[in-house]
Amino acid sequence: MNQMTNTMTNAKPKYRLICGLEIHAELKTASKMFCGCTNNPFHAKKPNSHTCPVCLGMPGGLPVPNKKAIEQTIQLGIAVGSKINQFSKFDRKNYFYPDLAKGYQISQLDIPFCEGGEIKTPEGQVGITRIHLEEDTGKLLHNTVDNKKVSLVDFNRSGVPLVEIVSEPDITTPSQAKEYGKALRDLLRYLNLADCDMEQGGMRLEANISLIESTAPQGTLPDYKVEVKNINSFRFMEQAILYEMERQAKILDAGETPTQETRGWDSTKNKTYVQRAKEDAADYRYFPEPDIPPIEISDAHLAELKQQLPQLPSELRSDWETNYSIPLKTAKLLSPNSVAAAHVSDIFSLAQKSDIKPLEIANAIVNKKIAFSGTETAKEVIQHYQKLTQTDEVSGDELTIIIQAVIAENQDAAEKYKNGETQVIGFFIGQVARASDKKLDPKHVRSALIKELSQ
C-alpha cells in the first residue's frame, strides 16, 4: 500500500509521484558483445576463464560488435513500438572502476538503436524514451584475504551484452513501477532475448524519483531528481520508491527542495542512502567509439527482423481469450516465452479439433493434472488429457448390481432421496465409485442411480 495516500485517506494527496525507470538486462547470446568469449558469467566453472585480450582490456584489444545482440536490441525496440535508428553508432563512456577493464564502457550516447515506444501496465501506459546497447562490467566480490579487506574481481561478466531501457517519467505509483518492470521482464523473456535473472544481476533496476505538487498541471516536471540505484528486485523497487516519496514529501513540506543526488537501496535497513552528491556528478567524457565503424541497418534487414519477431504476448493472450476463452492469468502461465506459447497454441487448436475445450486442457496443465514438460507433441498432450478423463466400460448389469448393493446398505439415505433430498445423490455416486474397482463415468453412474432410487 502506498503509505502516503494512506496517511491522507480523506484528503487529496499533496504531491504527485514523477518516476521513470532505467532498466539494464543482459542479453542471451552465445558470445560476448565485443569479443568471442563465452557469454555465460553465472555458470562459468572458474572466475576469469571466459576472458580474452578484449574483455580484459589488454593493450591493443579491440571490440568487434556482436551482430545478434544488435538485432536483439532492435527487435525489442520493434516489440515496444520504438522508432528504429537505422543509422547508429557506439560511444565511449569514460570512468574508472576496478570492474571496468578498459576504463571506459562502450555504450551509445546520442543515437541509440531505438527511440520511443511504450509498455502497457494495469495503471496505464508508460512511455519508453530509448533503448540502447552497451557492455556489462566485471563482478566484484568483497572479501577478507590475509586479514586485509579486499575486493576480488572476476571478468567473466565483462563485455556481456547489456540493453538499457529508459522510460519516460510516466510512472505515477510505486505499484505501477513494479508492473512496468514485470511487463518488461516478461517481454524480454517471452522474446527469448534475456533470462532476466534478478538475483544474479541479469536484470538491474534504477529509479528516478521526484514529487510535484498535485495541483501542478500535468506534464510539469519538478526541478530536481533523485536517482536510486542498485535495486535487485521489484519488491525492493516498490519499497524504495515509497521510502523516497515519504522522505521527499517531508523535505518539500519544510519548504525545501530535495538534493539532486544518487542514492542506493539498503534492503536490510529498508531505506535509501546517499551514494553520490550532485557536486561530484560524474563527467563521462563521451566521444564516438573510434574502434567500431557505424552501424547501418538496411530497410530489408529491418523488415527481416520485424518478420522474425513472434506474435507479441499481448496479442497472443488476447487471441487465446477470444478463441479459446483462456483467462489472462492462465495465459501468462502458459506463455513464458514465444516458443512455449507457440507450442501451447498448437495444443489448443488440436484440442478444439478433437472436441475438447482448450480451457480444460489449459487447467489440466496449470494444475499439473497431466505431465507437461514442453517436450511432448501436441498430440501426446491431447492423449494424456484423454487418458485422464477416460472411463472404463462397464455393462449395465454389472453397474446395476453394484448400485443395488449400495442402496441396500444405505436405506436411510435412499429414504431421504425419495423424500426429496436429492442432494444425497452425490453421496451415492461416491459410494458406487468406491464399491467398484473400475474407473466409472460419473454421468453414467448418476443416471443409473436416479433410475434405481426412483423405483
Place this chain on the structure above:
Amino acid sequence: MKLRSLTLAETRKKILEKSISQADVYNDIFASIAESNTELNVYLTTVDKKSALEKASAQISNELAGLPIAVKDNFCTRDMETTASSTVLKGFKPQFESTVTKKLQENGGVIIGKVNLDAWAHGSSTETSQYGRSLNPRNLEHLPGGSSGGSAAAVASDMCLAALGTETAGSIRQPAAWCGVVGLKPTYGRCSRYGVASMASSTDSPGPLAKTVEDAALVLNTIAGPDKYDATTSPKPAPDFTKTIGKSINDMKIGYIYHDLKGLETTAALFEPQLKVFEKLGAHVEKVDALDPNYSVGSYTVFQRGEVSSNLARYDGIRYGKDRSHFGEEAKRRIMLGTFTLSKGLAEKYYSLAQKVRTLYIQDYEKLFKEYDVLVSLSSPGFAKKIGATEGESMFGELEDMLLEPSSISGLPGISVPCYRDPKTNLYLGLNIVAPQWREDLVIQVGHAFERETKWNSWLNINESND
C-alpha cells in the same frame, strides 16, 4: 662488404640461391647488435640468437625466408616483454600475439627483439621513453626521431634487416627521414591494430621501416590485409605491393605541397632541386597550394589526446602492469589535456571542432587528388634535432610532424624516402610521398623510382655515403 649491409631483398635472394646461409646472416646481425646497441640504446629486449636461428630455419621457404626483423615495443608479442617504453608495463609478458606480428612470423619473419619508442608512442624523438633515449646512428649527437625511433635506428645501424613501427601522425615517416631510411605508413585500416597498444585509435597505422622501398613493400606484403579482430581494417584483400616496383612514372602528375611555409626556407632550398629527378623520369611536377598544415596540429592535438586519455585508462595496475603513478610526464600531459577537452561542456567546443577541421583536410586532399596522382613534400621541417631538444617543449612532436599530420589524420598512405644527406653532419632529409586511400602502390612506385635514380640511399650507394 658485411652481410649486415645487404638489403632484405638481396639477403633473401642470396639465401634462396644458397650463396649465404641464415647462420651467416644471424651471426653478423647479432654481431652488429653487440657492437652498437649499448651505445645506441635501440633494443629493449633481444631474443637468444640460437633460438632465433632455429625459428629462422623452419621459415626458410616462406616469404621473408626467416630473416631477422626488429619490432617496435608497442606490439604485443606472446611471452616476450612488451613495454611500450613505459615503466607502467615493465615486465609485462602478453599471453597473446598482435595480428601484425603473428602474420609477420607466419610469413617467414623472425622477431629478434623489441625496440625503443617514445613511451606509448607519444613523441617524435624517443626522449619520452622511460628506458632512455635512443641515438641516431648517423650522428650520435642527434636524436633518431620518433615515435618509431628505435625501429628507424635499428634499420640505420644494420641491427636488423627491417623493422615494424606504427604511425599515428608522422611516427614512421619522421624517424625514417631523420635516420636516412625508408618508412612506409600504410592507409589507415590496411594493417591490423589488434594487439598494438592504442595511441590514437582513429589514426594508428602499423607499417614497415626498411632500407629500401622494395624492402618496405616486401614487409608490407606480409602484414597487410583484413583482420576479423580489428573492425576498422578494410575487408579488401591486400594487393601484391611489389607489383609497382620498377614501374615507370612517365606522365605521372606530382603536386609539390608545403613549398612556401615559413621557417622551411633553408631545407626547401636543399629539397627542391631533388624533385628534378621526377622530370627526368617523365613525370610532371607542379607547385600547388594545400590547406595550411599548421591547423592540423591543433586538430590532431585535440582528438589524439582525447583518444589517448581514454586509451590509457585501462592501465590501472590491476590485471597487468603497474599503477597510474608510473606514467611519465608526457603521457600524463596528454591524458590531462585529452580529459580536459572531452569534459562536460568542452567536447563540443574542442573535440567536435577538431574533427570538423579533419574533414577540411580530407576534402582538400580529395580536391588535390583530382589533379595529381601523388603529392610530395619534405617529411620533416629539418634535420634530426640534437639530443635534449625536447626539454620543455610541450608541442615538440606536433611541430616536427606538422608536414605529415594532414595525411595521417586523413588516413592516407605515405612513404618517406631519403632525399638529401648533409655531408658535414651525415644527417638526412626525407621526401614524403602521399597518395589517395588504398593506393600504397603509387607511393611505392614513385618512391622506388626516386630511390633508384638518386644517390641518397646509403645501402644502394655504399660508396657515396662513406665520404
Place this chain on the structure above:
Amino acid sequence: MTKKNTPFTSAQMQHVAQLANLELTDTQAKKLATAFTETMEVVNRLQQLDISSVEPTHQVTGLTNRWREDEVDKSQEFTQEEALHNAAHTHNGYFVVPRIVNQDS
C-alpha cells in the same frame, strides 16, 4: 583576431587530474598549467577556420557494419592462468584490489 585566453591554474589541473585518475604534485600541476596554456593557444587557432558547412570526421575508412556473427571464439579465450599471468595480486583465480566498499558479500 583571437583574444588571448586566460592562463590555466593549478586548481583546474587538480580537477582534471581527478577525472583522469592521476595524482599530481603541486609542481607538476603548475607545470601542466603552463603547458595547457601553450597547447590551447595552438588549438584555439582552429577557430579561424570556417567550419560552418562541414560535418565532423570521426573515422576515415567509410566502413559500416563491421560486426561478427554470434559465435564463441575459443582461439582468443584465455585460460584462467593466462588471464592472471601478469597480475600483481591474485587470490583463488580472482584479481585482487584494495576494498572498494566497506562490506562483505
